[in-house]
Amino acid sequence: MAESVIEVFDISKQYEIGSGGGLSMSKLARETALWPYRKMRGQSVPPLYRKKQNFWPLRDVSFSVDRGEVVGIIGANGAGKSTLLKILSRIVTPTSGSATIRGRVSSLIEVGTGFNANLSGRENVFLNASLHGLSREEVAVRFDEIVDFSGVGKFIDTPVKHYSSGMYSRLAFSVAAHLDPDLLFVDEVLAVGDMAFQQKCLNRFSEMVGGNRTVLFVSHNLSAVSNICSKVLWLDQGRVRYFGPTEEGIAAYYEATMPSTAQTLETRFDRTGTGDFMFNKISFYDSSMQLSERVTTGQELIIGLEYRAKLEMIGDIRDMSLVVIFKNDKGHRLFGLPSDVLAHDETPLLTETGEYLVKIPSLPLLPGIYDLDLGCIINRATTDKIVSAKRLIVTESDFFGSGKLPPVQQGDLLVRFDNEWR
8 A cells, every 4th residue: 555655634725915014113003193284284194004915825735745755836827836835845834734744854845944044055055965864974964966067166164155047046956956855846846047057957867867766846848747757736716726647647637727718810910921721720630530739759640720711822833831830838940841741642623612731640749738820822922821720738648659758858859759669
């Protein structure tokens, strides 16, 4: 029987906002003294205090995690993800509810928590590690490795108040990453320092995940969550919306937060082109030509492009090119599918209305959210161009048929290709 190392029962957290009006004591005294004179002159007296309001970043959150599980915590900004990790890390006290943690915890939440600006880097390494339960002897064994990883060796005896923000973050991360905890809580703090150090952070995090170590991983990078997490906890406005297997959870999150853009494109006023040929609708089909709003990595994908064209141009086509462009969630172009480069181009326009189909035998995209741009050029003139015409949601699959997936490293393209070794 699996052993639960994290048990959360009805955790709630309340903050009070809107109090005080932002006035210092001196300004408050001055405003109070001026009240009688302002009243005599008939001036309105602005309120010095706003009405207090209660804000609940977490409400009645319950779940349990077994030893060795890696759980991704997902949700929109303000959903309560960071607050939850701070409560479990004993940084914040819950308003109600309880949490039981079994084992030594290392939290990569607010890098540098516990550092004293007036102490040297060396002193802070020992101080910070001791706050996480390590003895001085245990820290001494790890000390050289911590300093070497951080890259601040020649400044280790300098007070950290003289460090740059990058040096401070690197040393703080290095301490937290070398504590060898039973439980690891991570809140998107892997992107510290320069690019080279970020890669070291990711590699170190990959080493720390596995074995009997239990991990809670907060991230907006759903591809990373899909690759390393066995379960996901989806928080929505402070409440648990889903807790269970990763792929089902990510799929539900996509469907709820990324509404379909399968509507017709006729209302898109931001399109450009002559208008002689225009896209009406874009659809996704599987290999059986069944409509599919969500597809999996490696599956056959057929993209349908419905159109309408002016009758007078049908017989006057000398050359024609259709293109579908795939972009990642940051708007960066990944690749395009132009029709005119194929050996058997069958895109001539034959009717006023119809649908072109482009087939991708094995979709190479990793799990994530992608936008598609559409374009049509006829007789070297752009007749229609639509940016972000459709959103595609891709979820994970057993791409290689082996039950195994390669790890995603920083710098990798968002693609996966079938291959064969002999």
